[in-house]
Amino acid sequence: MARLVMKFGGSSVADIDRIRNVARHVKREVDAGHEVAVVVSAMKGETNKLVDLVRAASVLHDQREYDAVVASGEQVTSGLLAIALQALGIPARSWQGWQIPIKTSDAHGSARILDIDGAPLVKAFAERNEVAVIAGFQGIHAESGRIATLGRGGSDTSAVALAAAIKADRCDIYTDVDGVYTTDPRVVPKARRLDKIAFEEMLEMASLGAKVMQVRSIELGMTHNVRIFVRSSFDAPEDIDPHRPPPGTLICDETEIMEHEVVTGIAFSRDEAQISVRNVEDKPGVAASIFGPLADANINVDMIVQNVSPDGKTTDLTFTVPAADFERAKATVETARETIGFARLDVAEDVCKVSVIGVGMRSHAGVAARGFRALADRGINIRAITTSEIKFSLLIDAAYTELAVRTLHTLYGLDKA
């Protein structure tokens, strides 16, 4: 017997038929003798609708009431799934975040989970053999007694946090893809599904735009060592043998992965813009005078590259920001022109950041150099480079995105046979 958390996203509970399909997935695990807690998202599109309603009511709204409204999507699916399970003869009940309780911070709209009391759920397993169906995405700020939500995509985080709280053997994330791929299969048809990926690698992939799971859920999985299994809810429940490993990707501690490739995956993001500040003075305080105002404006700066000045007098400083913040970032730097002191701004909006990720890089030299050579051979110019222990990122012209990703994918042996 194992204890499982099963999480189903919006497309997996999109209508009553899909909810019945979920119930059959749950039944399969219950019949195999497992204790099961299910976490559900709102039905596909519902949260967007609720957010629109709130904005229509007032653009400047009380975030606590925003949470009261948007949390309702998950309340509906938790009740519906409990009903569907009961119809299959499986004891089940729904739990809202406040009923467990899942205690959160008071950052309404993007609250953090502080504490979950898993005891009532474990008791329900033992005493009533009851499946717990939990509304994802929501909790309660205990001091004020108000409902709080965890930010878009937050049901993933609910599921992983819950798995940690009830000491589940595994947290299964059922979604509309059958796992985590070496890169986006829509861009690289030879992309391969990974059997396993280390938390750290997945954290990079998720932060860099592989939108399989909310980033915070991976952080939590890493902290509490929750084994997370990404799999498809579109496989027919009857075709799956609960005693054999199904298709999917296990996100786990790197010590659980025996055969490490040097590179695990390639992520890319076209939502980047580049700003180069030309001829700033080469003296203490210049970087602070640029990035201070950007931070105050809540603009997330990603890559930062500063050249070594040739004469000790002036230098260039290049950085990237999310494309959506480009105009604001440019204006912010322009406004601070007096304090910063620079000759001009050179900008580029049609850029793409390609990142090569793998914990194997820690113990292998020359991984990035091979990549640079391969791109040069294809005539691709690199605008900026950043590196960390387990990844390197390159900024290139967006027009070369597909060529660059495919080239690197082949180079590092990621193509499927």
Ligand code: ASP
């Ligand atoms: N329903 C919420 C959203 O759409 C949470 C989730 O699906 O994870 O963002």
Ligand code: MG
């Ligand atoms: Mg999601």
